Amino acid sequence: MREFFKAFLDVHFKKPVEVSQSYVRDLLILSLFLDYFGLDNPLGIYALDLYPYLLEEFHLWHKTLGMEKSGLDFLPCC
Amino acid sequence: MLLKRLVFFGGKGGVGKSTLSCAVALRLSKEDKSLLVSIDPAHSLSGILGMPIGHEVKKIKENLHALELSAERLVEEYTERVLNSLQDLLPHVRSGLKEYAKYLKHSPTALETAILDHLLDLCQDYAYVIVDSAPTGQMLRLFETAHMVKGWFDFLTRLAKEREKVQAFMGKRDSLLSLIEERKSRVERLLNILREKSLVFAVANEEPLSLEEAQEIKRSLRDMKVYIVLNRWRSMEGDFIKVQEAERPYGIEALEGLKVEGIVWVVKGG
Numbered sequence: 004m005r006e007f008f009k010a011f012l013d014v015h016f017k018k019p020v021e022v023s024q025s026y027v028r029d030l031l032i033l034s035l036f037l038d039y040f041g042l043d044n045p046l047g048i049y050a051l052d053l054y055p056y057l058l059e060e061f062h063l064w065h066k067t068l069g070m071e072k073s074g075l076d077f078l079p080c081c
Numbered sequence: 082m083l084l085k086r087l088v089f090f091g092g093k094g095g096v097g098k099s100t101l102s103c104a105v106a107l108r109l110s111k112e113d114k115s116l117l118v119s120i121d122p123a124h125s126l127s128g129i130l131g132m133p134i135g136h137e138v139k140k141i142k143e144n145l146h147a148l149e150l151s152a153e154r155l156v157e158e159y160t161e162r163v164l165n166s167l168q169d170l171l172p173h174v175r176s177g178l179k180e181y182a183k184y185l186k187h188s189p190t191a192l193e194t195a196i197l198d199h200l201l202d203l204c205q206d207y208a209y210v211i212v213d214s215a216p217t218g219q220m221l222r223l224f225e226t227a228h229m230v231k232g233w234f235d236f237l238t239r240l241a242k243e244r245e246k247v248q249a250f251m252g253k254r255d256s257l258l259s260l261i262e263e264r265k266s267r268v269e270r271l272l273n274i275l276r277e278k279s280l281v282f283a284v285a286n287e288e289p290l291s292l293e294e295a296q297e298i299k300r301s302l303r304d305m306k307v308y309i310v311l312n313r314w315r316s317m318e319g320d321f322i323k324v325q326e327a328e329r330p331y332g333i334e335a336l337e338g339l340k341v342e343g344i345v346w347v348v349k350g351g
Binding site: 017020021024027028030031034035038043044045046047048049051052053054055056057058 | 155156159160163166167174178181182184185188189190191192193194195198226229230233234236237240241243244247250251256257260261264
């Protein structure tokens with residue numbers, strides 16, 4: 004019963020909040036992956052070791068952009 | 082921190098930046114532990130000091146070390162380090178990052194941030210760090226990059242904070258914010274040094290174009306202390322530090338004969 008209640012909360016209250024805030028994730032990923040768009044990344048060398056942490060996030064992101072494959076050789080997430 | 086002063090020499094090509102950097106570094110090494118570092122991609126320290134100097138720190142004499150920094154090598158070393166520290170990476174991710182690192186070497190911003198990041202490390206071990214920098218445009222861009230990276234990190238920190246809130250709400254942990262803040266604090270430390278401990282000597286000759294360029298440096302770097310130095314001075318009068326002309330001031334002995342007291346006096350806090 005308790006389990007059910009928690010799942011109910013997650014789906015009906017928590018999930019919508021996460022979805023409504025997904026623009027934060029999108030903007031963050033966009034800012035960290037400027038190279039993806041052929042723009043010079045202002046972070047220079049500071050970004051490289053962040054990428055492995057963001058792999059999963061990046062995967063979700065390009066899916067929401069409507070791209071099935073990342074198309075990015077250096078981040079082969081799928 | 083040991084550092085007393087971080088000194089930059091800039092100006093038009095061929096005015097004698099490198100020669101003055103060497104002479105001033107030699108003089109300052111008599112006071113305290115000093116490092117002479119060239120960040121001009123076309124290095125000239127070896128020729129001026131009359132001994133081979135490379136990418137590794139080399140001892141020149143008591144209290145004086147020198148190196149000719151290669152930005153490309155720094156980027157390579159950085160990617161090496163990152164890839165080694167990520168041992169648990171999946172093999173296809175590792176090879177992908179390696180591929181990306183190849184492109185990194187050709188990004189001007191990457192090369193500049195690599196230099197800035199390394200300068201911060203070098204500043205830890207010396208009292209005086211004397212930087213022989215690239216000609217005007219490139220030097221100004223280096224300082225702009227430092228500020229730009231800071232601004233960019235501010236923006237990213239704000240975003241990452243927002244994201245952390247969402248993640249916490251969803252009961253997920255998030256390490257991105259701390260990773261970004263760690264990097265941001267390095268950039269901030271460097272900017273602090275640039276603001277509080279740096280001096281820029283804009284070198285010119287009596288030739289009007291070089292003097293104009295030196296004044297341009299002074300105008301562009303408003304929040305830094307900039308002094309104009311007139312190298313190979315003969316007779317011109319004006320608001321600048323004069324260094325008299327000398328015949329072929331190459332090699333340590335000849336460099337020590339160069340009259341750079343005016344510059345040294347300013348560096349020591351005049």
